[in-house]
Amino acid sequence: MTVSYTLDISRSNTKSVIKLLFRWRGSIWKAVWLQLLAWCIAYFSISIVYRFALSNDMQKSFDTLATYFETYLEKAIPLSFMLGFFVNFVINRWKEFFHGLGWIDDFALAIATYLRGSTEQTRVLRRTLIRYLVLTQTLVLRDISLQVRKRFPALETLIAAGLLTQDELERLEKIPDVYTRYWIPCHWISELLYEAREYGHISSDYLLEKISDESNKFRHGLAELLKFDWVPVPLVYPQVIFLTVRIFFALCLISRQFLRNDDHDIYVPVMTIFQFIVFMGWVKVAEALLNPLGEDDDDLECNYVIDKNLICGMAIVDQGGQPTPKLGKDIFWDDHHMAPLYSLESAKRSVHPLIGSACKVNLVSHVNEITMTPHKNKLAHMSDAERYERTRIVDVADHNVRHNVQKRKDRRSNPDKSLSDIRKRVRTDTLSRVDNNGNGNAFYPEVTIDSKNMVTTRH
Structure with a gap:
């Protein structure tokens, strides 16, 4: 199950970070706590044996071995480099999995829009096309995903789930090649689309190609998933990484011991424990x-x-052939200065407009004219007459006036003060309405929208 924490980090503040760090499901703590506990038990067991069970000569030998491991361990095993490269490779592969999983929305929208007709038979055709594409996805995923295999352990369960009919199952089982069987529903889709074009439900070959392209795009993504399952990451690569990390921390059980000749009384390897959490979390x-x-x-x-593809796809294609909403004027029809609305809570957030950062800089504020000439490289090859002819004098006095007017206007306009004024008026009108009517449901000039022409009317 996917662990969602997106809402917890809507704001990048201390509270969000704390909530994120102390989640359990899918967390680093859940991933490494058992291994960390086993490592700590082994570490302190070795420490007790070293201090209380070994003779002086054996302790000296242990000191020599621990010093040797500590000197050469991190030099011999570049753990950060190996893990960083491997995890980056795995994450990029994970992204390819996600994109290849398949979303039916584009195909369903194309079917609903371009496969015309409002009869029951046309509706059956649209819904069958969606079912066949979801069936293709299910046939692929149940062979490469254990969670889907557990849901549909046998093809007969697809009949009970409504994705397959008995006749279709018999047709599939007659095909000896399992790989070919995955794409038979896609072949049925192509056949049905061809027949729809022949009977005029699809008005042109171009639209037929558009629908077919969406089906093929969906199929290509599923084919990529099959390839990833067929040829995984070469086994030696994850073996090297996973084995190296565990060998590294096994050696740390000796190399990170606090020896007798150390000048401190620390017995808990705090930094090694922190390193274990980081690197083992990376491996996980x-x-x-x-x-x-x-x-x-x-x-x-x-x-x-x-489920999402089946439900969403059926809902979308059922809208095919249905009349669209009536056209009407939008509420911004007569607005020369459009001002989309925000809730008071969201309006307080500052917005940086999509304009150039240097657009308000006036570089000619102290002059009234600018001389424009060709570049010096070109001037060197021109005669005096050509230089004079190509030279232009630009009057920028009006530009400076407009810039100064806009600058004063920007200084006078204070967004925070304007929003504060609205808030005060809202509170005042609310109190006034409560006093007059005994309720505070309406606190500002009411706005109704004419459903026929979409023009706002204010009372």
């Missing part, structure tokens, strides 16, 4: 994302995607 990221179609906390919700 890679382990979880190597197969994002599995059953880990952060794996992709394959079953939800199937």
Whole structure:
């Protein structure tokens, strides 16, 4: 199940960070606590044996071994480099999985728009096309995702789920090649689209191509998932990474011990524990994302995607052939200065407009004229007459006046003060309306919208 924390980080403040750090499901704490506990038990067990069970000569030998490991361990194993490169590779592969999973919206919109007709038979055709595409997705995912396989352990369960009919199942089982079987519903889609073009439900070959392209795009994404499942990351690569990290911290059980000749009385390896959390958490990221179609906390919700595509696709294509809303004037029809509305809470957020950062800089404020000439490289090849002819004098007095007027206007306009005035008026009108009517439901000049022409009327 995907762990969602997006709402928790809507604001980048201390509270959001604390909420994020102390989540459990899908967290670094859940991922590493068991390994960290085992490592700490092993570390303190070795420490106790070293201090109380070994003889002096054996302690000297242990000191020599621990010093040797500590000197050469991080030089011999470039852990940061190895983990950083591997995790980056795995995350990029995870992104390809996500994009290949398949979303039916574009195909459904194309079907609803371009496959015309309002008869029951046309509706059956649209819904069947959606069902076949979702069936294709399900056939692929149940063979590469254990969570989908558990949902549909046999093809007969697809009949009970409404994705397949008995006749269609018999046709699929007659095909000996399993890989070919995945794409048979896509072939049925192409056949139905061809027939729809022949009977005039699709008005042109161009629109037929548009619908087919959306179907092919969906199929190509699923084919990529099959390829990722067929050829995973070469086994030696994750083996090297996962084994190296564990060997590194196994050696740390000796190299990070506090020896007898140390000049401090610290017995808890705080920095090594912190390093263990960081590096082992990094490894757990890679382990979880190597197969994002599995059953880990952060794996992709394959079953939800199937449900979403089926429900959303059917709902969209059922709108095909339905009349659209009546056209009418929008509420900004007569506004020469459009001002979209915000709630008072959201209006207090400052907005930086999409304009150039140097657009308000006036570089000619102290002059009234500017002389424009060709570049000096060109002037060198011109005669005096040509230079004179190409030279222009530009009057910028009006520009300076307009700039000064706008500058004064910008200084006078205070967005925060304007919003504050609105807030005060809202509070005043609310109190006034409560006093007069006994309720505060309406606190500002009421606005109604004429449903026929969409023009606002104020009372």
